[in-house]
Amino acid sequence: MTYPPRRPAELPRFRGLDGNPQLAPSPVPGTPRELVDHGFAELTVGTAEYAEGPTGVTVMRLPDHARVATDFRGGSKGMSGGYQVVEAICFAGGSVYGFGAATGVAEALLAERDNDVSFPxxxxxxxxxxxDFSARNNAVIPDAALGKAALANAVGGTVPVGRVGAGVAATVGKIDWSRAEFAGQGAAYREISGIKLLVVTVVNAVGAIVDREQRVVRGNYDPETGERRHPAEDYAAAFAGAAMPATELGNTTITAVFTNVRLDDRQLDQFAKQVHSSMHRAIQPFHTSQDGDVLFAVTTDELDFPTETSAELGVHQLAPSALGAVASELAWDAVLSAAA
Structure with a gap:
């Protein structure tokens, strides 16, 4: 995989900014770098953005509902709902002000069912x-209207990746604001003998993105040397007497991993933990006090684990941890696609 040259984010201002009332933004679908194909028949994915931000929303819909386990790490988590069965997952920019996008998705679903508010x-x-305010000098936020637009734009079979949707203003490597670079939304899909796995992630970490050769490929770009460094080098130098890097606030990586394999509640919870833990290989550092990382693990419960027979063990089920191992590599691929 090749990566483009430096993608610097402008330095933030934070105060005295124009927002939705002043700029009156209008939803646009956004422009992905590419589309990642997937084989989940019922899953649709849509994006919508306010170009005036830019900021955006990504909606993943499963109309037949699906079971979910949630794993969250770090010191600044931003999550709503927390349901164990869902019809949709909504990723958004705008920090705590972006929760209105998920409300908009729920309102649109309510309208679809003719305002049926019965409990089931x-x-x-x-x-x-x-x-995502550190990448832009305005206060435009994803609201209910933008969430509804993303849901309306949802289509089957593909996931948009790049600077699109919730990832349009995502940045990484914020060891100092001047070292941050744009990342975005990534995705990766794999199917093995009917077993399906899809990872969708928006990478907005304080850490830098690292490839499998241990190269820093996005983030912590030093404008003085023209090089990207592993943040651990800066911290080690600080312990030895150099100035301590600022390590800026305002970071979160949000991820959804989908499988069609039937997992019980305990297995699904452990699957979420295993995949989320693995992502530290691609993002360094990860799960810090300045991050608020959330991963939703979703199963459509369509396929039982295959069984194997051996003389020593008899008939046994392939371990759910094996599924987590494959999904963990896929999560790394998804993070790298966000950086490409």
Whole structure:
């Protein structure tokens, strides 16, 4: 995989900014770098953005509902819903002000069912947000209208990747604001003998993105040397007497991993933990006190684990941890696609 040259984010201002009332933004679908194909028949994915931000929303919809386990790490988590069964997952920019996007998705689903508010028909939407104000000098936020637009744009078979949707203003490597670079939304899909796995992630970490050769490929770009460094080098130098890097606030990586394999609640919870833990290989550092990382693990419960027979063990089920191992490599691929 090749990566483009430096993608610097402008330095933030934070105060005295124009927002939605002043700029009156209008939803646009956004422009992905590419589309990643997937084989989940019922899953649709849509994006919508306010170009005036830019900031955006990504909605993943499963109309037949699906079971979810949630794993969250770090010191600044931003999540809504927390349901164990959902009809949609909504990723948004705008930090805590972006939760309105998930509300908009739920309102749109309510309208679809002719405002049926009986308890079994409630619209269950899990949401997660990133802090993307550090990449733009305005206060435009994803609201209910933008969430509804992303849902309306949802299509089957593909996931948009690049600077698009919730990832349009995502940045990484914020060891100092001047060292941050744009990342974005990434995705990766794999199917093995009917077993399906899809990872969708928006990478907005304080850490830098690292490839499998241990090269820093996005983030912590030193404008003085023209090089990207592993943040651990800066911290080690600080312990030896150099100035301590600022390590800026306002970071979150949000991820959804989908499988069609039937997992019980305990297995699904452990699957979420295993995949989320693995992502530290691609993002360094990860799960820090300045991050608020959320991962939703979703199963459509369509396929039982295959069984194997051996003389020593008899008939046994392939371990769910094996599924987590494959999904963990896929998560790394998804993070790298966000950096490409």
């Amino acid at each position: 028909r409630l619209s269950l939407v899990n949401g997660a947000i990133i802090y």
